[in-house]
Amino acid sequence: MVGLGPGDPALLATMALEALRACEVIVGYTTYVGLISKELLACKEVLSTGMRRELDRAVAAVDRAAQGRDVVVVSSGDAGVYAMAGLVLECVDRKGLFAEIECRIVPGIPALCAAAALLGAPLMHDFASISLSDLLTPWELIEQRLEAAAGADFVIVLYNPKSRRRTDQLARALTIIGRHRDGSTPVGIVRRAYRPDQSAMVGRLDEVNPDDVDMTTICLAGNSRTEQLGEWMVTPRGYFEKYELK
Protein backbone atom coordinates (compact mmCIF):
# COMPACT_ATOMS: atom_id res chain seq x y z
CA MET A 1 0.00 0.00 0.00
CA VAL A 2 1.67 3.14 -1.26
CA GLY A 3 0.78 6.78 -0.62
CA LEU A 4 1.48 8.97 -3.66
CA GLY A 5 1.55 12.20 -1.64
CA PRO A 6 -0.37 15.23 -2.88
CA GLY A 7 0.26 14.52 -6.56
CA ASP A 8 3.37 16.47 -7.56
CA PRO A 9 6.04 13.88 -8.50
CA ALA A 10 8.59 16.07 -6.67
CA LEU A 11 6.80 15.15 -3.43
CA LEU A 12 7.04 11.40 -4.05
CA ALA A 13 9.79 9.68 -2.07
CA THR A 14 12.14 7.08 -3.54
CA MET A 15 10.63 4.28 -1.44
CA ALA A 16 7.23 4.79 -3.09
CA LEU A 17 8.79 5.17 -6.54
CA GLU A 18 10.77 1.94 -6.12
CA ALA A 19 7.65 0.04 -5.04
CA LEU A 20 5.82 1.32 -8.14
CA ARG A 21 8.78 0.40 -10.37
CA ALA A 22 9.18 -3.11 -8.96
CA CYS A 23 5.54 -4.23 -8.87
CA GLU A 24 3.57 -6.20 -11.46
CA VAL A 25 0.09 -4.85 -10.73
CA ILE A 26 -1.07 -1.33 -9.80
CA VAL A 27 -4.55 -0.93 -8.28
CA GLY A 28 -6.16 2.42 -7.54
CA TYR A 29 -8.91 4.97 -7.90
CA THR A 30 -8.81 6.27 -11.49
CA THR A 31 -7.84 9.84 -10.51
CA TYR A 32 -4.92 8.65 -8.39
CA VAL A 33 -3.63 6.21 -11.00
CA GLY A 34 -3.63 9.26 -13.29
CA LEU A 35 -1.03 10.87 -11.01
CA ILE A 36 1.46 8.12 -11.89
CA SER A 37 3.77 8.67 -14.86
CA LYS A 38 3.17 6.64 -18.05
CA GLU A 39 6.69 5.20 -17.79
CA LEU A 40 5.86 3.66 -14.42
CA LEU A 41 2.55 2.26 -15.63
CA ALA A 42 4.03 0.69 -18.78
CA CYS A 43 4.08 -3.13 -19.00
CA LYS A 44 2.05 -3.57 -15.83
CA GLU A 45 -1.48 -4.70 -15.16
CA VAL A 46 -3.34 -1.55 -14.10
CA LEU A 47 -6.71 -1.86 -12.37
CA SER A 48 -8.39 1.48 -11.85
CA THR A 49 -11.99 1.97 -10.78
CA GLY A 50 -14.22 4.92 -9.90
CA MET A 51 -15.28 6.36 -6.57
CA ARG A 52 -16.92 4.22 -3.89
CA ARG A 53 -15.40 1.08 -5.39
CA GLU A 54 -12.83 0.80 -2.62
CA LEU A 55 -13.85 -2.71 -1.60
CA ASP A 56 -13.70 -3.98 -5.19
CA ARG A 57 -10.20 -2.59 -5.53
CA ALA A 58 -9.03 -4.09 -2.24
CA VAL A 59 -10.42 -7.53 -3.15
CA ALA A 60 -8.87 -7.42 -6.63
CA ALA A 61 -5.50 -6.49 -5.12
CA VAL A 62 -5.61 -9.20 -2.46
CA ASP A 63 -6.70 -11.87 -4.94
CA ARG A 64 -3.78 -11.05 -7.23
CA ALA A 65 -1.32 -10.95 -4.33
CA ALA A 66 -2.60 -14.38 -3.25
CA GLN A 67 -1.65 -15.62 -6.73
CA GLY A 68 1.91 -14.58 -5.92
CA ARG A 69 1.94 -11.31 -7.83
CA ASP A 70 3.64 -8.14 -6.58
CA VAL A 71 0.76 -5.68 -6.21
CA VAL A 72 0.77 -1.99 -5.27
CA VAL A 73 -2.46 -0.40 -4.09
CA VAL A 74 -2.09 3.36 -4.47
CA SER A 75 -3.79 6.10 -2.48
CA SER A 76 -3.25 9.82 -2.73
CA GLY A 77 -1.60 11.44 0.28
CA ASP A 78 -0.65 8.84 2.87
CA ALA A 79 -1.95 5.29 2.34
CA GLY A 80 -3.01 5.12 5.99
CA VAL A 81 -4.99 8.35 6.41
CA TYR A 82 -8.64 7.87 5.28
CA ALA A 83 -7.23 5.73 2.48
CA MET A 84 -6.79 2.13 1.34
CA ALA A 85 -4.26 0.57 3.74
CA GLY A 86 -6.82 -0.41 6.38
CA LEU A 87 -9.31 -1.91 3.96
CA VAL A 88 -6.62 -4.03 2.27
CA LEU A 89 -5.42 -5.38 5.64
CA GLU A 90 -9.05 -6.14 6.57
CA CYS A 91 -9.51 -8.08 3.32
CA VAL A 92 -6.31 -10.08 3.86
CA ASP A 93 -7.55 -10.88 7.37
CA ARG A 94 -11.07 -11.88 6.32
CA LYS A 95 -9.69 -14.12 3.61
CA GLY A 96 -7.26 -15.67 6.11
CA LEU A 97 -4.24 -14.83 3.95
CA PHE A 98 -1.78 -13.21 6.35
CA ALA A 99 0.49 -16.27 6.11
CA GLU A 100 0.51 -16.13 2.28
CA ILE A 101 0.68 -12.39 1.58
CA GLU A 102 3.49 -10.16 2.77
CA CYS A 103 1.99 -6.73 3.48
CA ARG A 104 3.89 -3.46 3.60
CA ILE A 105 2.75 0.14 3.89
CA VAL A 106 4.90 2.90 2.36
CA PRO A 107 4.02 6.21 4.01
CA GLY A 108 3.48 9.40 2.00
CA ILE A 109 2.89 13.08 2.62
CA PRO A 110 -0.74 13.30 3.77
CA ALA A 111 -3.14 15.90 2.38
CA LEU A 112 -3.23 17.69 5.74
CA CYS A 113 0.53 18.38 5.62
CA ALA A 114 0.39 19.45 1.97
CA ALA A 115 -2.43 21.88 2.73
CA ALA A 116 -0.72 23.17 5.87
CA ALA A 117 2.55 23.84 4.00
CA LEU A 118 0.75 26.05 1.48
CA LEU A 119 -1.02 27.98 4.25
CA GLY A 120 1.99 28.48 6.52
CA ALA A 121 2.17 26.58 9.79
CA PRO A 122 -1.33 25.97 11.15
CA LEU A 123 -0.47 22.54 12.63
CA MET A 124 2.25 23.60 15.05
CA HIS A 125 0.10 22.58 17.99
CA ASP A 126 -2.37 19.80 18.84
CA PHE A 127 -4.85 19.12 16.07
CA ALA A 128 -7.82 16.90 15.26
CA SER A 129 -8.56 15.50 11.84
CA ILE A 130 -12.24 14.93 11.04
CA SER A 131 -13.84 13.69 7.82
CA LEU A 132 -17.25 15.23 7.09
CA SER A 133 -18.26 12.27 4.92
CA ASP A 134 -21.24 10.50 6.49
CA LEU A 135 -21.16 7.66 3.99
CA LEU A 136 -19.72 5.25 6.58
CA THR A 137 -19.96 7.35 9.77
CA PRO A 138 -23.19 8.60 11.42
CA TRP A 139 -23.47 12.41 11.21
CA GLU A 140 -24.19 12.49 14.97
CA LEU A 141 -20.73 11.07 15.69
CA ILE A 142 -19.13 13.58 13.32
CA GLU A 143 -20.90 16.41 15.18
CA GLN A 144 -19.81 15.00 18.53
CA ARG A 145 -16.21 14.98 17.35
CA LEU A 146 -16.44 18.53 16.01
CA GLU A 147 -17.90 19.67 19.33
CA ALA A 148 -15.19 17.90 21.36
CA ALA A 149 -12.33 19.14 19.18
CA ALA A 150 -13.59 22.72 19.12
CA GLY A 151 -14.29 22.69 22.87
CA ALA A 152 -10.77 21.53 23.73
CA ASP A 153 -9.16 24.12 21.43
CA PHE A 154 -7.67 21.76 18.88
CA VAL A 155 -6.71 23.06 15.46
CA ILE A 156 -9.26 21.24 13.28
CA VAL A 157 -8.56 19.69 9.88
CA LEU A 158 -11.65 18.91 7.81
CA TYR A 159 -11.34 16.19 5.18
CA ASN A 160 -14.10 15.59 2.59
CA PRO A 161 -15.87 18.87 3.37
CA LYS A 162 -18.24 18.51 0.46
CA SER A 163 -19.41 16.16 -2.27
CA ARG A 164 -22.02 16.38 -5.02
CA ARG A 165 -24.55 14.86 -2.66
CA ARG A 166 -23.40 16.56 0.55
CA THR A 167 -23.41 20.33 0.27
CA ASP A 168 -24.48 21.69 3.67
CA GLN A 169 -22.19 19.84 6.06
CA LEU A 170 -19.31 22.29 5.92
CA ALA A 171 -21.60 25.12 7.03
CA ARG A 172 -22.90 22.95 9.87
CA ALA A 173 -19.37 22.06 10.92
CA LEU A 174 -18.25 25.70 10.88
CA THR A 175 -21.30 26.66 12.98
CA ILE A 176 -20.26 24.13 15.64
CA ILE A 177 -16.67 25.40 15.59
CA GLY A 178 -17.96 28.99 15.72
CA ARG A 179 -19.69 28.33 19.04
CA HIS A 180 -16.22 27.88 20.58
CA ARG A 181 -14.09 30.34 18.55
CA ASP A 182 -14.04 34.01 17.72
CA GLY A 183 -15.37 34.88 14.25
CA SER A 184 -11.94 36.28 13.39
CA THR A 185 -10.26 32.85 13.82
CA PRO A 186 -8.22 32.11 10.69
CA VAL A 187 -9.54 29.35 8.43
CA GLY A 188 -7.42 28.00 5.59
CA ILE A 189 -8.97 26.58 2.44
CA VAL A 190 -6.72 24.61 0.11
CA ARG A 191 -7.84 23.10 -3.18
CA ARG A 192 -5.80 20.68 -5.29
CA ALA A 193 -2.62 21.18 -3.24
CA TYR A 194 0.51 20.70 -5.38
CA ARG A 195 -1.54 19.89 -8.49
CA PRO A 196 -2.25 22.13 -11.48
CA ASP A 197 -4.60 24.98 -10.54
CA GLN A 198 -3.94 24.67 -6.81
CA SER A 199 -5.33 27.43 -4.62
CA ALA A 200 -4.73 28.28 -0.97
CA MET A 201 -6.40 31.10 0.92
CA VAL A 202 -6.66 32.23 4.51
CA GLY A 203 -9.82 33.95 5.70
CA ARG A 204 -11.96 34.45 8.79
CA LEU A 205 -14.14 31.74 10.30
CA ASP A 206 -17.26 33.94 9.99
CA GLU A 207 -16.57 34.72 6.34
CA VAL A 208 -15.95 31.28 4.82
CA ASN A 209 -17.70 30.97 1.48
CA PRO A 210 -18.78 27.34 0.93
CA ASP A 211 -18.51 27.99 -2.82
CA ASP A 212 -14.72 28.13 -2.38
CA VAL A 213 -14.83 24.50 -1.27
CA ASP A 214 -15.16 21.35 -3.36
CA MET A 215 -14.36 17.64 -3.10
CA THR A 216 -10.64 18.18 -3.51
CA THR A 217 -10.48 20.74 -0.69
CA ILE A 218 -8.96 20.50 2.78
CA CYS A 219 -10.17 23.09 5.33
CA LEU A 220 -8.16 23.97 8.43
CA ALA A 221 -9.74 25.94 11.27
CA GLY A 222 -7.30 27.52 13.70
CA ASN A 223 -7.36 27.19 17.47
CA SER A 224 -7.86 30.20 19.77
CA ARG A 225 -4.19 31.17 19.33
CA THR A 226 -3.92 30.86 15.55
CA GLU A 227 -3.05 34.14 13.80
CA GLN A 228 -2.70 35.47 10.31
CA LEU A 229 0.89 36.76 9.95
CA GLY A 230 1.44 38.46 6.61
CA GLU A 231 -0.25 36.12 4.16
CA TRP A 232 0.43 33.09 6.36
CA MET A 233 -1.70 31.14 8.84
CA VAL A 234 0.33 30.31 11.96
CA THR A 235 -0.54 28.55 15.21
CA PRO A 236 2.14 29.61 17.73
CA ARG A 237 3.52 26.99 20.07
CA GLY A 238 4.12 29.66 22.68
CA TYR A 239 7.87 30.30 22.48
CA PHE A 240 7.37 34.06 22.74
CA GLU A 241 5.48 33.72 26.01
CA LYS A 242 8.52 32.02 27.50
CA TYR A 243 11.47 33.47 25.62
CA GLU A 244 12.37 36.89 24.28
CA LEU A 245 13.35 37.77 20.72
CA LYS A 246 16.93 39.00 20.57
Added chain:
Amino acid sequence: MVGLGPGDPALLATMALEALRACEVIVGYTTYVGLISKELLACKEVLSTGMRRELDRAVAAVDRAAQGRDVVVVSSGDAGVYAMAGLVLECVDRKGLFAEIECRIVPGIPALCAAAALLGAPLMHDFASISLSDLLTPWELIEQRLEAAAGADFVIVLYNPKSRRRTDQLARALTIIGRHRDGSTPVGIVRRAYRPDQSAMVGRLDEVNPDDVDMTTICLAGNSRTEQLGEWMVTPRGYFEKYELK
Protein backbone atom coordinates in the same frame (compact mmCIF):
# COMPACT_ATOMS: atom_id res chain seq x y z
CA MET B 1 11.49 25.25 6.01
CA VAL B 2 12.01 21.65 5.01
CA GLY B 3 10.73 18.46 6.62
CA LEU B 4 13.22 15.60 6.35
CA GLY B 5 10.61 12.90 6.95
CA PRO B 6 11.31 10.12 9.43
CA GLY B 7 15.03 9.91 8.62
CA ASP B 8 15.45 7.23 5.95
CA PRO B 9 16.73 8.99 2.80
CA ALA B 10 14.37 6.77 0.77
CA LEU B 11 11.48 8.66 2.40
CA LEU B 12 12.82 12.09 1.39
CA ALA B 13 11.07 13.61 -1.63
CA THR B 14 12.87 15.34 -4.48
CA MET B 15 11.46 18.75 -3.55
CA ALA B 16 13.16 18.58 -0.14
CA LEU B 17 16.37 17.21 -1.65
CA GLU B 18 16.50 20.00 -4.23
CA ALA B 19 15.99 22.65 -1.55
CA LEU B 20 18.87 21.15 0.46
CA ARG B 21 21.08 21.01 -2.65
CA ALA B 22 20.37 24.57 -3.74
CA CYS B 23 20.69 26.38 -0.41
CA GLU B 24 23.73 28.13 1.07
CA VAL B 25 22.94 27.67 4.77
CA ILE B 26 21.41 24.73 6.64
CA VAL B 27 20.04 25.33 10.13
CA GLY B 28 18.76 22.59 12.42
CA TYR B 29 18.76 20.61 15.62
CA THR B 30 22.01 18.61 15.74
CA THR B 31 20.30 15.21 15.54
CA TYR B 32 18.29 16.21 12.47
CA VAL B 33 21.26 17.74 10.67
CA GLY B 34 22.88 14.36 11.27
CA LEU B 35 20.19 12.77 9.07
CA ILE B 36 21.47 14.73 6.06
CA SER B 37 24.15 13.14 3.88
CA LYS B 38 27.68 14.58 3.99
CA GLU B 39 27.52 15.32 0.27
CA LEU B 40 24.57 17.64 0.81
CA LEU B 41 26.21 19.39 3.76
CA ALA B 42 29.52 19.97 1.93
CA CYS B 43 30.49 23.57 1.08
CA LYS B 44 27.58 25.03 3.05
CA GLU B 45 27.35 26.95 6.27
CA VAL B 46 25.80 24.51 8.76
CA LEU B 47 24.34 25.83 12.02
CA SER B 48 23.30 23.06 14.35
CA THR B 49 22.33 23.51 17.98
CA GLY B 50 21.01 21.30 20.76
CA MET B 51 17.53 20.80 22.16
CA ARG B 52 15.41 23.73 23.36
CA ARG B 53 17.43 26.12 21.21
CA GLU B 54 14.61 26.46 18.67
CA LEU B 55 14.36 30.22 18.98
CA ASP B 56 18.13 30.69 18.52
CA ARG B 57 17.98 28.60 15.37
CA ALA B 58 14.99 30.48 13.98
CA VAL B 59 16.63 33.86 14.62
CA ALA B 60 19.93 32.75 13.08
CA ALA B 61 18.09 31.50 9.99
CA VAL B 62 16.01 34.66 9.59
CA ASP B 63 19.04 36.94 10.07
CA ARG B 64 20.95 35.12 7.35
CA ALA B 65 17.97 35.12 5.00
CA ALA B 66 17.65 38.88 5.57
CA GLN B 67 21.25 39.18 4.34
CA GLY B 68 20.06 37.65 1.08
CA ARG B 69 21.27 34.11 1.68
CA ASP B 70 19.32 30.99 0.68
CA VAL B 71 18.64 29.27 4.00
CA VAL B 72 17.00 25.92 4.76
CA VAL B 73 15.71 25.27 8.27
CA VAL B 74 15.32 21.52 8.68
CA SER B 75 12.94 19.62 10.92
CA SER B 76 12.40 15.90 11.15
CA GLY B 77 9.05 14.64 9.91
CA ASP B 78 6.96 17.47 8.49
CA ALA B 79 8.26 21.02 9.04
CA GLY B 80 4.78 22.14 10.08
CA VAL B 81 3.84 19.51 12.68
CA TYR B 82 5.25 20.47 16.14
CA ALA B 83 8.33 21.68 14.29
CA MET B 84 10.14 24.82 13.10
CA ALA B 85 7.95 26.30 10.34
CA GLY B 86 5.71 28.29 12.67
CA LEU B 87 8.51 29.72 14.78
CA VAL B 88 10.43 30.87 11.69
CA LEU B 89 7.33 32.62 10.30
CA GLU B 90 6.77 34.26 13.71
CA CYS B 91 10.37 35.54 13.72
CA VAL B 92 10.05 36.95 10.20
CA ASP B 93 6.83 38.67 11.30
CA ARG B 94 8.27 40.11 14.53
CA LYS B 95 11.28 41.43 12.67
CA GLY B 96 8.99 42.94 10.01
CA LEU B 97 10.78 41.11 7.21
CA PHE B 98 7.96 39.57 5.15
CA ALA B 99 8.69 42.00 2.29
CA GLU B 100 12.39 41.09 2.24
CA ILE B 101 12.34 37.32 2.83
CA GLU B 102 10.58 34.86 0.56
CA CYS B 103 9.30 32.01 2.73
CA ARG B 104 8.43 28.53 1.55
CA ILE B 105 7.48 25.36 3.39
CA VAL B 106 8.34 21.97 1.84
CA PRO B 107 6.13 19.30 3.41
CA GLY B 108 7.49 15.95 4.55
CA ILE B 109 6.19 12.65 5.88
CA PRO B 110 5.21 13.38 9.50
CA ALA B 111 6.19 11.08 12.36
CA LEU B 112 2.56 10.09 12.86
CA CYS B 113 2.33 8.64 9.33
CA ALA B 114 5.70 6.91 9.62
CA ALA B 115 4.63 5.29 12.88
CA ALA B 116 1.21 4.35 11.52
CA ALA B 117 2.72 2.69 8.44
CA LEU B 118 4.86 0.41 10.60
CA LEU B 119 1.87 -0.53 12.77
CA GLY B 120 -0.63 -1.13 9.97
CA ALA B 121 -3.46 1.32 9.44
CA PRO B 122 -4.49 2.86 12.77
CA LEU B 123 -5.30 6.29 11.25
CA MET B 124 -8.03 5.23 8.84
CA HIS B 125 -10.58 7.24 10.80
CA ASP B 126 -10.73 10.57 12.65
CA PHE B 127 -7.74 11.13 14.89
CA ALA B 128 -6.35 13.68 17.33
CA SER B 129 -2.68 14.48 17.72
CA ILE B 130 -1.58 15.58 21.20
CA SER B 131 1.91 16.43 22.45
CA LEU B 132 2.52 15.47 26.09
CA SER B 133 5.28 18.07 26.45
CA ASP B 134 4.25 20.67 29.03
CA LEU B 135 7.25 22.88 28.33
CA LEU B 136 5.11 25.44 26.48
CA THR B 137 1.60 24.11 27.19
CA PRO B 138 -0.06 23.88 30.63
CA TRP B 139 -0.60 20.26 31.68
CA GLU B 140 -4.26 21.08 32.47
CA LEU B 141 -4.89 21.91 28.78
CA ILE B 142 -3.15 18.70 27.70
CA GLU B 143 -5.41 16.71 30.05
CA GLN B 144 -8.48 18.54 28.74
CA ARG B 145 -7.55 17.60 25.17
CA LEU B 146 -6.90 13.96 26.12
CA GLU B 147 -10.30 13.84 27.84
CA ALA B 148 -12.09 15.43 24.84
CA ALA B 149 -10.36 13.23 22.26
CA ALA B 150 -10.94 10.03 24.23
CA GLY B 151 -14.57 10.97 24.97
CA ALA B 152 -15.37 11.55 21.29
CA ASP B 153 -13.73 8.27 20.23
CA PHE B 154 -10.84 9.73 18.23
CA VAL B 155 -7.81 7.59 17.51
CA ILE B 156 -5.18 9.40 19.61
CA VAL B 157 -1.58 10.05 18.55
CA LEU B 158 0.77 10.99 21.39
CA TYR B 159 3.86 13.00 20.48
CA ASN B 160 6.67 13.57 23.02
CA PRO B 161 5.34 10.95 25.43
CA LYS B 162 8.42 11.16 27.65
CA SER B 163 11.60 13.09 28.28
CA ARG B 164 14.41 12.85 30.82
CA ARG B 165 12.54 15.30 33.01
CA ARG B 166 9.00 14.08 32.31
CA THR B 167 8.53 10.42 33.08
CA ASP B 168 5.00 10.01 34.46
CA GLN B 169 2.88 11.80 31.86
CA LEU B 170 2.38 8.86 29.54
CA ALA B 171 0.87 6.83 32.38
CA ARG B 172 -1.40 9.75 33.26
CA ALA B 173 -2.47 10.13 29.62
CA LEU B 174 -3.21 6.41 29.28
CA THR B 175 -5.27 6.52 32.49
CA ILE B 176 -7.44 9.28 30.99
CA ILE B 177 -7.84 7.34 27.74
CA GLY B 178 -8.60 4.18 29.73
CA ARG B 179 -11.61 5.83 31.35
CA HIS B 180 -13.23 5.89 27.87
CA ARG B 181 -11.86 2.70 26.27
CA ASP B 182 -11.77 -0.97 26.95
CA GLY B 183 -8.47 -2.26 28.39
CA SER B 184 -8.09 -4.46 25.30
CA THR B 185 -7.94 -1.42 22.96
CA PRO B 186 -4.84 -1.75 20.76
CA VAL B 187 -2.02 0.69 21.46
CA GLY B 188 0.91 0.99 19.07
CA ILE B 189 4.36 2.02 20.25
CA VAL B 190 6.90 2.98 17.60
CA ARG B 191 10.48 3.97 18.35
CA ARG B 192 12.89 5.46 15.83
CA ALA B 193 10.63 4.79 12.84
CA TYR B 194 12.64 4.20 9.64
CA ARG B 195 15.96 4.73 11.45
CA PRO B 196 18.49 2.12 12.55
CA ASP B 197 17.12 0.04 15.46
CA GLN B 198 13.50 0.95 14.79
CA SER B 199 10.89 -0.95 16.76
CA ALA B 200 7.13 -1.15 16.40
CA MET B 201 4.82 -3.12 18.64
CA VAL B 202 1.10 -3.43 19.17
CA GLY B 203 -0.22 -4.21 22.64
CA ARG B 204 -3.23 -3.65 24.89
CA LEU B 205 -4.06 -0.31 26.49
CA ASP B 206 -4.03 -1.86 29.97
CA GLU B 207 -0.65 -3.50 29.41
CA VAL B 208 1.51 -0.64 28.07
CA ASN B 209 4.93 -0.69 29.68
CA PRO B 210 6.24 2.89 29.99
CA ASP B 211 9.77 1.45 29.78
CA ASP B 212 9.10 0.66 26.10
CA VAL B 213 8.74 4.40 25.50
CA ASP B 214 11.42 7.06 25.15
CA MET B 215 11.84 10.52 23.62
CA THR B 216 11.93 9.19 20.07
CA THR B 217 8.65 7.27 20.48
CA ILE B 218 5.22 7.91 19.01
CA CYS B 219 2.28 6.19 20.76
CA LEU B 220 -1.03 5.57 19.02
CA ALA B 221 -4.11 4.58 21.00
CA GLY B 222 -6.94 3.09 18.96
CA ASN B 223 -10.57 4.17 19.03
CA SER B 224 -13.38 1.85 20.17
CA ARG B 225 -13.33 0.09 16.78
CA THR B 226 -9.59 -0.41 16.38
CA GLU B 227 -8.55 -4.05 16.17
CA GLN B 228 -5.43 -6.12 16.03
CA LEU B 229 -5.53 -8.15 12.79
CA GLY B 230 -2.62 -10.57 12.53
CA GLU B 231 0.32 -8.49 13.68
CA TRP B 232 -1.29 -5.27 12.44
CA MET B 233 -3.22 -2.48 14.17
CA VAL B 234 -6.21 -1.45 12.04
CA THR B 235 -9.00 1.06 12.58
CA PRO B 236 -11.83 0.03 10.24
CA ARG B 237 -13.67 2.77 8.38
CA GLY B 238 -16.80 0.63 8.37
CA TYR B 239 -16.92 -0.78 4.83
CA PHE B 240 -17.88 -4.22 6.10
CA GLU B 241 -20.90 -2.87 7.92
CA LYS B 242 -22.22 -1.54 4.64
CA TYR B 243 -20.82 -3.89 2.01
CA GLU B 244 -20.22 -7.61 1.83
CA LEU B 245 -16.96 -9.36 0.98
CA LYS B 246 -17.22 -11.30 -2.25
